[in-house]
Amino acid sequence: MTQKAVIVRTGPEGHDGLEELNIELERGWTVAEVCAMGGADTSAAAPTHAALVILERRDPDRATPAAAVAALEEIGDESEEVVEQVIEEAEEVVEDNGADPFEN
Structure with missing residues (x-):
């Protein structure tokens, strides 16, 4: 099994990492685990949220x-x-x- 991590962040300025995540899902990767991350605070007035997304592919030749x-x-x-x-x-x-x- 192969795994990789993607960080997805969202806030008042939009999304970061979401397009990369969607591309990997289209390529056959699946979400193994999602964890909220601390330290996503920015200088923006509105809150910013981040998550660590662990992707896996059980059979890379699939x-x-x-x-x-x-x-x-x-x-x-x-x-x-x-x-x-x-x-x-x-x-x-x-x-x-x-x-x-x-x-x-």
């Missing part, structure tokens, strides 16, 4: 939508190469119009 698309594209490229090779080899084998299989 297929994600992006990995599935990449695999399909690779298979597509390989199949195109095979088709081209078959066509080239077929052209090399056929020497006449194929009307009479016993004529050369």
Whole structure:
């Protein structure tokens, strides 16, 4: 299991770390634990809140939508190469119009 930590902070000026957290969740990471953090005070008049978010991935090789698309594209490229090779080899084998299989 692989883990990583992300700090998310929110306050009167907006959010910090929330976009990074969402990107990691889209990539297949899951939230293992969330802990409130002290010391998030800033010079802003309104309160600022922060949280430590622990993300984990139990199986880093687990297929994600992006990995599935990449695999399909690779298979597509390989199949195109095979088709081209078959066509080239077929052209090399056929020497006449194929009307009479016993004529050369």
